[in-house]
Amino acid sequence: MTPSTSLSKSELVYRELRQRIISGRYTTGYRLVLDQIAREVGVSPVPVREAIRRLEAEGLVTFTRNVGAEVTSIDVDDYANTMFVLAYLEGAATALSAEKLTKEQLAEATDTNEQMRALTDSSNFDARLYTSLNGRFHQQLCQACPNERLNGLITREAERITVIRRTTFSFSQERSRKSVIEHDHLLNLIRSGAPFDDIDRAAREHKMFAMRDYVRRTQED
Numbered sequence: 001m002t003p004s005t006s007l008s009k010s011e012l013v014y015r016e017l018r019q020r021i022i023s024g025r026y027t028t029g030y031r032l033v034l035d036q037i038a039r040e041v042g043v044s045p046v047p048v049r050e051a052i053r054r055l056e057a058e059g060l061v062t063f064t065r066n067v068g069a070e071v072t073s074i075d076v077d078d079y080a081n082t083m084f085v086l087a088y089l090e091g092a093a094t095a096l097s098a099e100k101l102t103k104e105q106l107a108e109a110t111d112t113n114e115q116m117r118a119l120t121d122s123s124n125f126d127a128r129l130y131t132s133l134n135g136r137f138h139q140q141l142c143q144a145c146p147n148e149r150l151n152g153l154i155t156r157e158a159e160r161i162t163v164i165r166r167t168t169f170s171f172s173q174e175r176s177r178k179s180v181i182e183h184d185h186l187l188n189l190i191r192s193g194a195p196f197d198d199i200d201r202a203a204r205e206h207k208m209f210a211m212r213d214y215v216r217r218t219q220e221d
Helices: 009-023 034-041 045-057 076-098 103-120 127-142 148-168 173-191 196-220
Strands: 061-064 068-071
Touching: 009 034, 009 045, 009 148, 034 045, 045 061, 076 127, 076 148, 076 173, 076 196, 103 127, 103 173, 127 148, 127 173, 173 196
Parallel strands: none
Antiparallel strands: 061 068
16 A cells, blocks of 8 residues: 555555455455554554544444454344445435436446346346346446435445345345346336436335345345
8 A cells, every 4th residue: 555645544544444345355254453454554553543443433343352353244134224224325316316317327227227137037147246237227326416425325335235245145036036127117217207205215115125035035044
């Protein structure tokens, strides 16, 4: 990591560690050893400690006495709670974005959904690719949202969902087929110029359906 005069050392370390967690380089249970990280990034342990505290506040890192800091282990309750929050945030952002999306942007979102539909019809369903396309689709629908504060909150919660899905979550092929149909409904609402509340509700319920399906499948295992 190259030091920058425009960012503090703590901020630089925070961004680096956060990227490593989100990208999967640091997986669930990975221990964050202050001295080791400090040597890697070329700083003292102090900014590393400050960065880890910020990550702990976000729920990405857990600190345990006599153990130290490690990447947080995720359970079904964490997933459900994060999806609940994201459902409301993304519902509002999708509705705010809807009237500002261009025909080209809607066409791109439609194409992404068609790629997802092709996967759901495949005899060799690729859950990882489907998850990636699903994230792209929702980003495409929210991309014109003018509320930057809302966009920032969505990014943070969506990144947390990314970490969770990497370790404990996979879309079922059955749920994926239903999800694509719900995407169709969202796209039709946006194209028709539906009211804010209708789009907000549809986007929110779509996320909640996915959350409930995962919780149900987990409880059945």
